[in-house]
Amino acid sequence: MDNDLLPKRPFMQKYHVKGIGYSVLFLFLLWGSSIMTGVEWGEFFTNLDQFFDLLGRMAHPAWEYTNIVIQPIAETIQMALIGTTIGTLIAIPFSILAARNLIKNSVVRGIIRFILNLVRTIPDLLLAALFVAIVGIGATAGVWTLAVFSFGMISKLFYETIETIDEEPLEALRAAGANNTQVVVFAVIPQVLNSFVSYFLYTFEINVRASTVLGYLGAGGIGVYLQRSLSSFRYDQTAVIVLAILLVVIVIDAVSNNLRERLQ
Template identity: 65%
Template sequence: MTNANLPRRSWIQRWHVKGFGWTALMVLLLIGSSKMTDVNVGMFFSNLDQFADLIVRMSNPTWDYLSVIIQPLIETIQMAILGTTIGTIFAIPFALMAAGNLVHNKFLRGFDRLVLDLVRTLPDLLLAAIFVAIFGIGSTAGVITLAIFSFGMISKLFYEVIETIDMGPLEAMESVGASKITIIWYAVLPQIMNQFVSYFLYTLEINVRASTVLGYLGAGGIGVYLQRSLNEFNYGATAVIILATIVVVLIIDGISNHLRRVLL
């Protein structure tokens, strides 16, 4: 009688059908994608001497090059700051419009989110290539690229924050007949300001990283020199650029992390 109450494993559980199924699917996908990408483990090891040669040449940085790249490095940071700011300014109205607790019009909200989703699918370098074609080679193309890239990212982060706010102050102001703008200014903004600044800094970090390679396609900043040094096979200079970039990124990350900790 007790045996009848024992949980019985179904046929699928007993033979681990799900586990084997997933494993088989993964193996098939792995085989398929290695066929498609011509992965050849042997080739990597037979060409290892070339790769080692590259590493050796990169491990002798030509430090003199540092004086050349300081100005473009500064330009890179300036591009990131401006791009993030422009993106944020445009993101705020879109974020307010996409927040479910502020805008009750489902169609408007859905359309807004669709636009934001579409913007976020575009990789930054791809945008850079297009804007270089429009604005010509230089930092303007970089700033616009970063602005659009941060617009997509910030508006999503912002509307998710707005959706978590306490609705009490809003209802109080609504009940005394305040206008939408007044409500946003006095009831919404004070609740979200710190998180906004924190996400702004986070996006700035990402944009500093992104802006260091945008120049590879001509969109200004340190990337221009990266491309030049690689094309001239001047790997010592490449190493200096990479090291300097890493230092700058780490400094910006450190400052931003500190500020965000103070804020939240």
């Protein structure tokens, strides 16, 4: 091998010094953040016996509780699927209006992006509380919460994907006299379809997990039963619920990965 192709020692030394400097800076920021936030690292190890005590109580699941959690687990999956689908359908036109290479009007694009930023700013637990107050306790509140959450996240992923597409097909259609709708249908969608489906599946996975937490506020799903078991200190029932959620997450992850591989 030609020695001229190898990196020179001064460069490697400079890179090494920078790496050490960044590492020291990171550790300093970590230490400073711990001091400012009042984090007590020792408390974790001091109370570690309580953690193992909780695991010991969950080590003997109440398997007879399995039949009870099947229906709320199915409801959780349905909530995530419906909410993700609604959010995705609403996100598609917004993502098109927010894309820099499709919408040249900076005012329109700025307004759309401001709306998207505003939606992503609202925490999902706050959304759940709002929809529970509007539609009442149940799965409906959970569906609308997940729909708004999905809309905010997917729209950003979508318009960033649109902005990375090849511009030549768009320019060719515009030169041929195609309108904006035709450009989107025949030049944009074919290039981003696989990415859109992948983002949809990814958001669906997240929503299955998020819907578990939303149940604490009465937004339906398995989270309601998880909150009840913890409140009544029935950790044997909690173990069954956790295992059921784990099984669902594993199955969804396997299916999603398989679909992504086929799309690629």
